[in-house]
Amino acid sequence: MKILHTADWHLGKKLGNFSRLEEQKEVLQEICEIAEQEKVDAVLVIGDLYDTFNPPTEAVQLLYKTLKQLTRNLTCPVIAIAGNHDSPDRIDAPEPLALECGIFMFGYPMSTTEKIDLGTSNVQILTTDKGFLELKLNDTIPPLRIIHTPYANELRLKQYLGVENREDNLREILSAHWKELAEKYCDNKGVNVLLTHLFVINKGEPEKDENLWEEKSILHIGGAQAIYTEQIPHQIDYVGLGHLHRCHSVADSPCPIVYSGSPLMYSFGDKAEDKYVIIIETTEIEGKTTLTYTKKPLTKGKKLLRKSIEGIEKSLEWLKENENAIVELTITTPDFLTAQEKQMLINAHKNLHTLSSYITSKEEQGVKLEEGKMNKDIEDLFKEYYKVKKQSTPSDSLMDLFRELLGKAD
Ligand SMILES: [Mn+2]
Numbered sequence: 313m314k315i316l317h318t319a320d321w322h323l324g325k326k327l328g329n330f331s332r333l334e335e336q337k338e339v340l341q342e343i344c345e346i347a348e349q350e351k352v353d354a355v356l357v358i359g360d361l362y363d364t365f366n367p368p369t370e371a372v373q374l375l376y377k378t379l380k381q382l383t384r385n386l387t388c389p390v391i392a393i394a395g396n397h398d399s400p401d402r403i404d405a406p407e408p409l410a411l412e413c414g415i416f417m418f419g420y421p422m423s424t425t426e427k428i429d430l431g432t433s434n435v436q437i438l439t440t441d442k443g444f445l446e447l448k449l450n451d452t453i454p455p456l457r458i459i460h461t462p463y464a465n466e467l468r469l470k471q472y473l474g475v476e477n478r479e480d481n482l483r484e485i486l487s488a489h490w491k492e493l494a495e496k497y498c499d500n501k502g503v504n505v506l507l508t509h510l511f512v513i514n515k516g517e518p519e520k521d522e523n524l525w526e527e528k529s530i531l532h533i534g535g536a537q538a539i540y541t542e543q544i545p546h547q548i549d550y551v552g553l554g555h556l557h558r559c560h561s562v563a564d565s566p567c568p569i570v571y572s573g574s575p576l577m578y579s580f581g582d583k584a585e586d587k588y589v590i591i592i593e594t595t596e597i598e599g600k601t602t603l604t605y606t607k608k609p610l611t612k613g614k615k616l617l618r619k620s621i622e623g624i625e626k627s628l629e630w631l632k633e634n635e636n637a638i639v640e641l642t643i644t645t646p647d648f649l650t651a652q653e654k655q656m657l658i659n660a661h662k663n664l665h666t667l668s669s670y671i672t673s674k675e676e677q678g679v680k681l682e683e684g685k686m687n688k689d690i691e692d693l694f695k696e697y698y699k700v701k702k703q704s705t706p707s708d709s710l711m712d713l714f715r716e717l718l719g720k721a722d
Pocket of ligand 1: 320395555556
């Protein structure tokens with residue numbers, strides 16, 4: 313059995329005002345081609361399908377078109393869950409249509425699906441339960457069992473799981489939920505995977521990830537606490553994760569616990585060579601099914617480059633050499649840039665995201681000026697507004713609330 317694991321597509325994402333939709337189309341096409349070449353039996357898309365609660369129509373259409381293409385006419389089921397950027401209702405809504413195509417979309421931790429006959433011998437729904445799905449893929453391979461837990465913050469997760477009055481923390485509650493499903497449905501006669509869009513680490517590791525990108529706020533108030541690998545039930549053969557945008561394995565035992573990462577560079581801290589999808593494969597070792605995985609590199613999409621350069625001439629040269637990237641440039645100059653110089657730099661590159669200058673003259677030594685983000689996004693604007701009004705920075709929980717309102721307001 314072969315399964316493709318991907319996550320964090322963030323469809324509809326903009327970097328400032330730069331739309332990433334064309335790059336997203338290209339990289340999703342690349343993912344579809346890999347799935348076809350590898351003849352995978354199932355596809356997992358583990359959260360942050362969209363970038364916002366209310367994505368643009370083009371992003372919604374791109375998602376549906378891609379998921380449908382991945383099913384290869386009902387021969388390869390696709391299982392997709394919501395991440396912290398997704399509106400759970402929006403992910404659940406297309407279920408009646410999606411289901412007929414062999415696409416399973418889960419917005420909430422207790423979401424389930426109807427046990428319908430898909431009218432094909434290739435894919436059959438064997439068992440469904442809240443947070444669980446068992447599929448028969450074809451006659452030659454064992455059934456695939458999936459425990460699926462989309463993102464929810466601690467408070468909501470407790471509500472959804474019906475334990476809002478319990479004092480226990482998220483870790484204990486999720487452990488109990490996963491254990492119950494694993495004991496009920498998962499044995500060694502099938503392949504058992506757990507999918508979740510959360511921050512998972514080994515116990516004792518720092519609960520901060522430098523590469524967490526824009527996601528930092530959800531680790532704090534109103535967010536979800538880090539989940540430990542030791543909480544994964546022993547029946548599970550593979551844990552597919554979404555949330556962190558860097559492709560990496562959290563642990564390889566007792567089973568692989570893996571973040572596929574995002575398919576494109578979405579922050580200036582990402583590395584272009586870090587973009588992959590994961591191909592999971594089963595092998596029989598002494599009658600026991602074991603899962604191994606390989607990383608397949610993704611090649612589409614623009615690079616995001618952050619660079620400091622001395623002087624305008626060298627900057628212009630560098631901008632020309634990197635005309636296909638999206639760039640954040642800091643120029644070191646003896647004196648302030650003139651309006652013409654600024655304009656010249658802006659005109660020299662179509663994807664200049666931020667331009668700053670670092671002044672080195674004696675009088676101005678050490679002054680760093682942001683010459684302007686070419687286009688600020690609404691969250692940055694809100695932060696600035698808040699600073700002016702309140703003389704302090706908005707808290708993480710307030711920013712969470714702001715994002716939620718944004719999703720609902722427009
Ligand atoms: Mn994400």
